[in-house]
Amino acid sequence: MKEVNVNKFDNNQKLTDALCERVAAILTDAVAERGKATLVVSGGRTPKPLFEKLSRTSLPWSKVTILLADERWVLPDSDDSNDKLIKTTLLKNKAAQARYVGLFTAHQSAKSAELSQSQLIGALPTFDAVILGMGADGHTASLFPCCDELDVGMTGTQAAVATQPKSAPYERLSLTRQRLLDSRHVFFHITGDDKWTVLDAAITHHDPKRYPVSDFVHGSPVPTEVFYAAA
Numbered sequence: 001m002k003e004v005n006v007n008k009f010d011n012n013q014k015l016t017d018a019l020c021e022r023v024a025a026i027l028t029d030a031v032a033e034r035g036k037a038t039l040v041v042s043g044g045r046t047p048k049p050l051f052e053k054l055s056r057t058s059l060p061w062s063k064v065t066i067l068l069a070d071e072r073w074v075l076p077d078s079d080d081s082n083d084k085l086i087k088t089t090l091l092k093n094k095a096a097q098a099r100y101v102g103l104f105t106a107h108q109s110a111k112s113a114e115l116s117q118s119q120l121i122g123a124l125p126t127f128d129a130v131i132l133g134m135g136a137d138g139h140t141a142s143l144f145p146c147c148d149e150l151d152v153g154m155t156g157t158q159a160a161v162a163t164q165p166k167s168a169p170y171e172r173l174s175l176t177r178q179r180l181l182d183s184r185h186v187f188f189h190i191t192g193d194d195k196w197t198v199l200d201a202a203i204t205h206h207d208p209k210r211y212p213v214s215d216f217v218h219g220s221p222v223p224t225e226v227f228y229a230a231a
């Protein structure tokens with residue numbers, strides 16, 4: 001296993017400030033070195049304060065592409081849409097200049113969008129930073145321990161996979177482990193004691209069937225970094 005660097009913070013504000021600063025430096029350096037940068041972000045509740053802060057941060061945003069690690073197959077005006085989250089919390093202020101690649105399409109299902117979206121996402125260059133969330137069941141992106149598509153998501157070479165979790169609502173479209181780890185930097189952004197207990201277990205014991213996140217810290221070709229605050 002590559003080393004997992006765990007950064008623990010007293011509170012969410014300090015975590016947000018530190019992760020924002022780190023990601024901003026990575027994107028700035030990437031644009032200086034290669035003329036462009038790609039940032040992959042997660043949905044859910046956890047990243048909202050980070051997105052708000054990033055949106056107000058001075059960066060060469062017009063050279064930055066942002067895309068989601070996963071999407072719930074709901075209409076973009078749904079409060080459960082990760083696309084809506086990105087548009088209302090991140091793609092505004094200074095970050096309004098960024099290029100955004102959404103995962104949701106007009107297809108009736110994530111399954112029917114899987115091939116075309118895989119081709120689109122698979123054609124993107126190595127990412128500069130991937131910020132992953134995690135559920136208390138150990139899922140990351142939309143690779144849930146309970147979904148029948150877990151093996152494809154964890155071992156497949158395609159860039160995206162449609163998943164249908166049994167323990168959470170909505171069909172999803174998720175980037176696969178291989179595509180997510182094709183990145184220069186990978187972060188886990190988690191808050192709450194319950195999530196820390198799960199992530200700690202996934203770091204200590206390689207158990208990807210129980211905790212898919214385990215396969216991201218064990219056997220990852222790039223070092224993974226955890227940014228964690230209890231509340």
Ligand SMILES: O=C1O[C@H](COP(=O)(O)O)[C@@H](O)[C@H](O)[C@H]1O
Pocket residue numbers: 042043044045046047069070071072082132133134135136140141142
């Ligand atoms: O459903 C999802 O859950 C995870 C975790 O969300 P959170 O609300 O507990 O932060 C998230 O990382 C993922 O992108 C999302 O689709």
